């Protein structure tokens with residue numbers, strides 16, 4: 001029996017694409033397990049696609065020729081994130097606690113004060129809604145079980161605090177202010193998580209077109225922790241075996257679009273389940289052009 005017969009095309013493409021770009025099969029199986037595949041099934045699927053890719057059979061049977069030619073590897077240029085141990089902003093500076101060069105990831109301390117974190121949480125509480133994701137096929141927003149947080153967006157310059165923070169964040173991320181999407185606040189209760197994903201819009205997928213029309217591809221992400229989580233809730237980077245532990249006012253930064261328009265799959269990341277306590281974050285996504 002063909003074990004791939006009942007698999008959704010989005011999962012099929014996801015497995016094929018990730019195998020082609022050299023992801024470890026175990027990290028795919030792990031991500032699938034977190035999306036409620038049972039382990040033997042996930043493992044069988046990944047190994048089946050691996051064999052089909054190796055034998056060259058996959059393009060004939062699944063019609064995914066566009067995925068089959070080897071992608072040119074992501075080329076790292078000069079990081080967009082400023083160098084140095086601190087990053088200056090108009091109202092102070094933030095400390096770089098840790099940097100990785102490939103992919104470009106950094107942990108930053110002192111991005112927000114404790115009072116600013118509390119103010120953002122208080123402003124958001126009353127307007128939280130269940131978070132959605134963009135369906136790669138249709139481009140529509142939908143609620144899925146892989147993302148169980150609640151959130152809200154602030155419009156640019158919606159209030160004085162948001163204006164000041166947006167300016168500071170743009171300086172840290174070294175991008176024009178107007179390229180930023182509205183600051184997003186997320187809240188995760190016990191058990192809530194966001195399984196590993198990319199923040200960029202998958203270049204090959206039709207659903208991306210509508211999003212790319214507004215400001216182009218995403219360039220970089222800043223996730224700011226607004227509180228401390230008693231247990232769990234770290235930001236995980238499965239390709240790097242890295243977990244960033246939430247610390248109030250600190251942030252994790254990563255960038256994934258180069259000058260050639262390539263996106264960096266090593267920035268796969270997610271929010272691990274909150275085991276005890278709750279988790280509040282503010283996320284900023286920068287676009288390559290003006291976001292309107």
Ligand SMILES: O=C(O)CCC(=O)C(=O)O
Nearest residue numbers: 194199234235270271283
């Ligand atoms: O919750 C986290 O730590 C990750 C959030 C995230 O990946 C996102 O909002 O895109």
Ligand SMILES: [Fe+2]
Nearest residue numbers: 197198199269
């Ligand atoms: Fe993300």
